[in-house]
Amino acid sequence: MNYQTKRVLFGLLLAAFLSAPIFAQSPAAVETLEQLDGEAAKLGAAIIQKLGTLGTGLRIRFGEFSFEGSDTSLGTYLTNQLAAVLVNQGGSGYTIITGPVTGAAGENAYTLSGEILQLGSNIRVYTKLTRSQDSSLSAVWNTDFVLGSFIEDLTAVSSSSSSGRVRRDSYETDSRDAPVTAALGAWISRTIHEGDEDWFQVSSDRAGQLVLETANSSFDPYMELYDESGHNQLDENDDSGDGSNPRIEVNAEAGQIFIVKVRGYGSGETGDYRFRASFEAVEEDATEPNDSIEQATPLELGSEPVTASLRSRSDVDFYRLEIPAAGRLKVYTESRMDTLLTLYDGEGEILDEDDDSGSGSNARISRDVPAGTVYIKVRGYEGERGSYTLHLEF
Template identity: 45%
Template structure:
């Protein structure tokens, strides 16, 4: 009997908890709302809502001026925001906000009515969240810059904020390069951008779509003194705001081991030692001679200083026979290490060996420093 009463009480508690949970998310004080009956939203004010199974919360707004409408959620509920104009979907976002929250930014017109729907990632996604709509004015001092002859002056260290207000819009920028180096141009924002870099003779230097963060573009080009042109566009005619940034890196200076570009010019490394090295460019090869006096397991490691540098290791014997090679070490990654580092962990007999270190990074490489080390490998490196 006691057992029965115990389980009965547990069942009742669980049922009560479930019912309370269901009641909490069966609706909120704004329900019922729908596409036909949206809730008017006040700019700049957070509204607390709750989603229940299969729910969609609808909001309406009629801007008093042109501008960039920013709709966002906050909380622990995975939300999707959809923006409508005259029953037509014009923008949608899932996870551009913090963590699993949605963030949408879209240019809107004065006096036009818009509706916004906030839903869970799927029908089982329920719970509380907060929602806010704000507006910011659109100021794009670079326009018109739709062709190279209208290109907006631009330089590293002076970011430019711009907008795409038309699906066919493209933005052109020009930069007067003061000295040779590697130019890195990238965008920041929540729209999917494309970047193309040309020299003054209209030769293509670089182009990129998604190498930056969150579908942003990031293009790198080796440049010489003179003028370069940068073309920025949005994928599939997306509208919205972006910020253009750039960095100019000086050419890498040869390290103290150069010239070591061939086996005959290889410099020595001893077991237990490490060497700070760098590639002068993406075609550079570093050759290193290793003398082994005792049979054993050895750990040869090329650890890059930058997470975009992809090192590649090859090990040869004195007869030019390839013993082993590695691109990306697939063992357990130690704290601070990255998957692009090359590593060899193998048993070697006494003799003379040659290590060839190169990079698989695309040309040009920005930060080319790495550390080469050789140690006794008594256990698999982690």
């Protein structure tokens, strides 16, 4: 082989070496504790092998495995699980200690610690072995995990709603123009970090009542509903769901697309939550049409409560009631949404109205009325939509 050929071959080998990745491994898809224990055992075996090359009489202590500067369940797990692996499977060449290393013992002392990072849709754990005497780095191992729901829960940062120390979730970065697609009926786990807002795209596969809601939130979330453009706002809600969670009900057509934004109620609100878009069975509203006094649905005292719904932001429901003799009439709603009640006399003059005197955000009116006709109007506060039950007592 002549010199020129050797030179070309060497160049090709060098180029191939330089282009090869430093680490070549596939991220582990871990969804159970048993699988995570297996990955920790593999890492522990590699650490034990390295310690065997450093001599005997070693003193090993564990430092922190931090996730982007914060404590997480995954970091605590790695600290304790690796210590257990080293104690139970290691030889007699080292001792695990929990306190600081001082004096002459520092010559054979090492610290095992780690840094956990989110890299796209993966979590990478850098485990470092450092000499305690001079902080020099003796070895580094990297372990990759797919950021599935199990690992996602273990890397969640415990924080109060006023803290900004909440990690970015695996769906970032999303925006009004690049929303996350939400499959109907499936919960999506997400976080709101400092300065964050989350965007979802929901496609209706049939006509019906579409319910958009959050749950299990560690802060006070706020929801805004837009049309397909993401710019024309259709609705918004704060607390119509369970606890401080928002809930929006919208009448959807088959093939209709909605854009949903979730943010903290206040600018400093951060935390984790779940989002879901699903269809809810809606019974036919037998009271319609009753959008005016002239169309008011007749009711009778002593009859069963009436269940109906407000289907749009402008929808109102009117009811007519005949009072046989003067007495006290009680009218109230039972609903997830924030309802308003207005009571009219037979001439259409307002007798009373109420917003939140009932349970939660429900309306309630109790007043003396004369014999004759009265009308009751039910509407949602600021156009809220949803189902309600109207109760009458006399």
